[in-house]
Amino acid sequence: QKEVEQNSGPLSVPEGAIASLNCTYSDRGSQSFFWYRQYSGKSPELIMSIYSNGDKEDGRFTAQLNKASQYVSLLIRDSQPSDSATYLCAVDTGTASKLTFGTGTRLQVTL
C-alpha cells in the first residue's frame, strides 16, 4: 500500500470552476500536511500547510484535513488557466522526520 495516494489525473476543470484535489495517507501518526504546486520543469512551491482537523483558507485555496478518515484535500475556487500544474500532496509523520510525497495530480484549467 502506498503511503500517500493521489489520483494522477489529469483533472480537467473549466475556468472559473472549483477544482477539488484529494489525497489519502496511511500513517495515522502523521502530523503535518502540505500541498505543493509544481509547474513543468520547475521546483515545488508551497500552496498550503495544515496541521489540525478542519478547513484552512488562504485566498482562493482551501485545505481540508480529516485525520479520522486519513484524507486531506485542496479546493481551488475560481480556477484560472495559471492554476494548471501538478499538485503534490506531502505528509510528514513526525516520527520518521521526513516528507512523503504523493505521485501528484495534474490539473488542467480549460478556457
Add this chain to the structure above:
Amino acid sequence: DTEVTQTPKHLVMGMTNKKSLKCEQHMGHRAMYWYKQKAKKPPELMFVYSYEKLSINESVPSRFSPECPNSSLLNLHLHALQPEDSALYLCASSQVLSGGRSGDIQYFGAGTRLSVL
C-alpha cells in the same frame, strides 16, 4: 523571504567527472534536504541534515556525497555518476526537522537539472 538558492541551474557531466551542487539559505533554517526528481515522478528524499549533522541517508549510492559546511550551506558532491542519475536535484530547507507545527514547512530551491552523458 523564503529563498533557497541552488547553483548551478544546469549541469552536464561525463561519467568520469567530479562536480558539486551547491545550496544556500539565509533564513536561519536548521534542517536542509536533498531530493532527486525524475520526470513525471514526485521528489525522492536523498539526505537530511539537522543542525549540520547528517540525520537521514536514504540508502543513496556512495557516488553521491553530501556535505554541510555550515548552517547556511549544503553541498552535494558527485563522482562517477551513471546516465540514470540524470534528474532534477532539489534542495530544501525548514526551520526545524519535523513535528506538526509550521516550522517544519520545507521551502524548495529552483533545482539543478543534471545530465550525465
